[in-house]
Amino acid sequence: MRRIYHRFPQSIDLDFELARPFQDVLACMARMHDTHTTGRGPDGLVKERIVLQVADGRTQFQDLDATLTRAGAITEVADFRVGLQKTLLTPDKRLPVSENVFYLRLVDKGPVTECYVAKESRLGDMDAMDLRSLLKGACE
Structure with a gap:
């Protein structure tokens, strides 16, 4: 099943290839979540x-679950929302430093x-x- 987000940006910052089959990349993503x-x-x-989320119902994202990455659950194309959060840990409290959010489309x-x-x-x-x-390091 294709997991497409209808508001995926038309302006792409980077496109590249991973020398791995689609299902292997999905498994890598599930391990990173x-x-x-x-x-x-x-x-x-x-x-x-x-934090990884996968497109659901073309209009929203849901947290990536191991059941979604099993063979055949996602095919052809998948859109992800990747959140990379940094937090400063102090003895008294935790302070957010930054959050980077990316949209990622994987195509088989x-x-x-x-x-x-x-x-x-x-x-x-x-x-x-x-x-x-980050992706290349996790998947290759």
Whole structure:
């Protein structure tokens, strides 16, 4: 089943190919969903979290679930909303640093998967190339 978002941006920031079949890329995306890393930043500990949502009913997104990535549940094309959140961890509280939101379209092209990336807004400290590096690192 195709998972298309009807308001996917017409202006694409980056398009590239992953040298993996469509179902493998979906499995990689499912493994990345709701994961986080913690590293030392200039102001202290910074938690980076990845939240993935898949298009549902052409008008909205739902959280990516392992059942959606099983073979045959999503075919041909899938649109995702990728949220990359950074939070500064202090002894007293957690302070949001930035949130980068991208739209990602995956298209099945046989042995490779075509990817189209568009950033939702100009806010945040990441760009489409950073998302490409993240995906390539997770899937290859």
